[in-house]
Amino acid sequence: MRGLRSRLAAIFLLVGFAVTLAAGGGWAQTAEQIDYKKWEKDASRAEEVLALDRSLTSTLEQVRETVADWRTQFAQAQNANAAQIATVKDQIAALGPAPTEDAPDAPEIADRRKALTDRLAQLQAPGLAAVEAHSRAEGLIRQIDTKIRARQADALLKLSPTPINPVNWPAALAVMTEGMKTLWAEMVTAWQHPSNRAELRSGLPVIFLYLLMATLFVLRGPGFMESLTGRLKFGSSPRARDIAAGLVSLGQIVVPVGGMIFLVLAMQATGMVGIRSGALIAALPIAGFAFFAARWIGSWLFRSGQNAEAGFLTDRPAEARFHVNMIGLVMAAEIFRNAFITEVRPPLSMAAKAVWATPLLCILAIFLFRLGILLRRRANQMAAMSGPTEFHIQILRLVSNAVVVISVVAPLLAIVGYVAAAEALIWPTALSLGLIGLLILLQRFGSNIYHLAVQSGENDREALVPVLIGLTLTLAAVPLFALIWGARTTDLSEAWTQFSAGIAIGDTRISPSNFLTFVLVFGALYTVTRLVQGALRTTLLPRTGLDKGVQNAVASGVGYIGIFLAALAAILAAGIDLSGLAIVAGALSVGIGFGLQNIVSNFVAGIILLIERPISEGDMIQVGNEFGIVKAISVRSTRIETFDRTDVIVPNADLVSGVVTNLTRGNLMGRLIIPIGVAYGTDTRRVETILREIAEAQPLVMVDPAPVIYFVGFGADSLNFEIRAILSDVNYKLAVQSEILHEIAARFAAEAIEIPFAQRDLWIRNPEALLGTQQRPKPKRQSSAAQEKRQTSVSPESIENDPTGDDGDHS
Secondary structure (H helix, E strand, O other), rough: OOOOOOOHHHHHHHHHHHHHHEEEEEEOOOHHOOHHHHHHHHHHHHHHHHHHOOHEEEEEEEEHHHHHHHHHHHHOOOOHHHHHHHHHHHHHHHHHOOOOOOOOOOHHHHHHHHHHHHHHHHHHHHHHHHHHHHHHHHHHHHHHHHHHHHHHHHHHOOOOOOOOHHHHHHHHHHHHHHHHHHHHHHHHHHHHHHHHHHHHHHHHHHHHHHHHHHHHHHHHHHHHHHHHHHHOOOOOOOOHHHHHHHHHHHHHHHHHHHHHHHHHOOOOOOOOOOHHHHHHHHHHHEEEEHHHHHHHHHHHOOOOOOOOOOOOOEEEEOHHHHHHHHHHHHHHHHHHHHHHHHHOOOOOOHHHHHHHHHHHHHHHHHHHHHHHHHHHHHHHHHHHOOOOOHHHHHHHHHHHHHHHHHHHHHHHHHHOOOOHHHHHHHHHHHHHHHHHHHHHHHHHHHHHHHHHHHHOOOOOOOOHHHHHHHHHHHOOOOHHHHHHOOOHHHHHHHHHHHHOOOOEOOOOOEHHHHHHHHHHHHHHHHHHHHHHHHHHHHHHHOOOOOOHHHHHHHHHHHHHHHHHHHHHHHHHHHHHOHHHHHOOOOOOOOOHHHHHHHHHHHHHHHHHHHHHOOOOOEEEEOOOOOEEEEEEEEOOOOEEOOOEEEEEEEEHHHHHHOOOOOOOOOOOEEEEEEEEEOOOOOHHHHHHHHHHHHHOOOEEEEOOOOEEEEEEEEOOOEEEEEEEEEEOHHHHHHHHHHHHHHHHHHHHHHHHOOOOOOOOOEOOOOHHHHHHHHOOOOOOOOOOHHHHHHHHHHHHHHHOOOOOOOOOOOO
């Protein structure tokens, strides 16, 4: 198992690895330039190394790297002569269909076809050889990876002597004693050498300067940077303060680590450094980085304050910061431990390794356990307040539970004897927590920059861009998590190679380069389409004299055509062959057709609306029970704003197939009808004159045609009139009607004209029969309210349906 130091070094080298991949990872080589004899020699050596069970893992890694280089060359050579092959195939196709016994070629065509076929086979031969060699290299790499992973699994499951057995302690003590003797012997040997003493004397000024810089940076630097960060946290904008303070606070890592580098330079300048002491001195900056980075992450993750970020992870930030600092200190001690035993000769026994590794492992587990308890308690508190369905709460609970479990299981495994497995659990857990904390801080930093740039609200933390920033950071950190948990750099390079090769769907292979080309071309052409649409809407179409509906139809049509052409051009530019997807696309189209038939019908209806324009934006329409003004017409639906200021989304299919009343199509004029009733005995001519004067006085009532007053009939309770007028703007129909009714009420009151209300007179035909009932015993007298209720329940219809057959007399 690799130590903590090697894991950190692998993480630091990942940046260089990514830069190498981005730069191309190698040089192009044609199929004719490949030395297949040398490849055969390297492949045979790889097979021999695989056949040996005792071959070192480092040897397997070297062989794998060699085979991987060959595989890259073969992959580049597979498409050799592609342009010439395509040309020759086109020439063969131009000769017509292949000859048959019934339809042979002419002699000239047959000779030409044979020559082109031979030329095609000659051009395809290098590519076919590269394909065959590439397959062999792939197989060798898989075998090597399988063997290395099997060895890693065996190492993790290897049972060591239990470290709690006192019998195994003398071996570990002997390692300590021997190491200290080695350090002292190196110092004595170096001092006894005259050249080393001379070098020390000559380098004293430089050594003194290095030590001075190291003292200032290590002892005074962290406090100064921390106080400067605290001063920057006070200002006008909280986000601006956090950004400035975050950038400056990085000095809490850089400054002390720089001081340790000066200390290393001072020690190396003495000339007294040996192999064992050199390993310890070289580990000093890495150990310092581990401690100060953990300290910095803890200070920002678990800040004390009243803001939302301060109490997001725990309600006890001071205790959480203490545990994080101790975790960083234990990790630094582990780096020194690995450096101390690196140069041990002979290598440590399994008992010594177990005893040396277990104490720090158990100490780290204690602090991790307590930190996990704090995180889990905070997750439970937030779940009780906002519900356990919040995603970040679920992640916090999952991480805290995993930390608690691992911090308990790992020491138990180490005590039993599975020290390698315990180390493979506990140290990656600590590093993963640090990386998760760094991702949280980077997401906050990016969100602060975004919100400060767009001047958004201080509480707008759930916007789309901050979430995308967090997602991007998480995806970018996946390789780092893989390295932390034991993945090799070759595993990452293999994953990148497979990803770069793309996904094969039938005979079509879609690679990331194809996808990137498609996105770039489609994005560029879509932007051009939007610019053309904007120019049409704002510059060209308004000057043509077309109405607004036609302008929107033309602009929308240009947009649809532009999107279709952009997609087609992007597919062609990416080199995606869709012929292999024809069957799959046909099968999907059937299922999609059934599932999206309503959407398709609405889309077609939207196109019809934009072409025929039975309604336009701004029209006042009625569709079913919905009445309002058309605000927008899209390809799927139409948005209507009702007079309640609510938006109603109507599918376009309902507008095409249903009955639609358009009150403002062509013009804004509309008719207003107001019924009026007056009491019997009123002068009808006088009423007509008053109503005409009121109608003609309204400014929105058209003069031509003039308003008309009709005496429409004799009602049961009133003489009925109607005002019929044409309004110049039907949008103000209700306002005009209200104003006319106000004027009618005022004029009728002034003219003493009565507006009747419904009334009925009842005549009883047979009172004698009712008088005869007085001789009978009277029932219990009801209250006056009950009698009034029974009397008012009599209706004309009940009298008309009297079983005596007499219609009675009622008016």
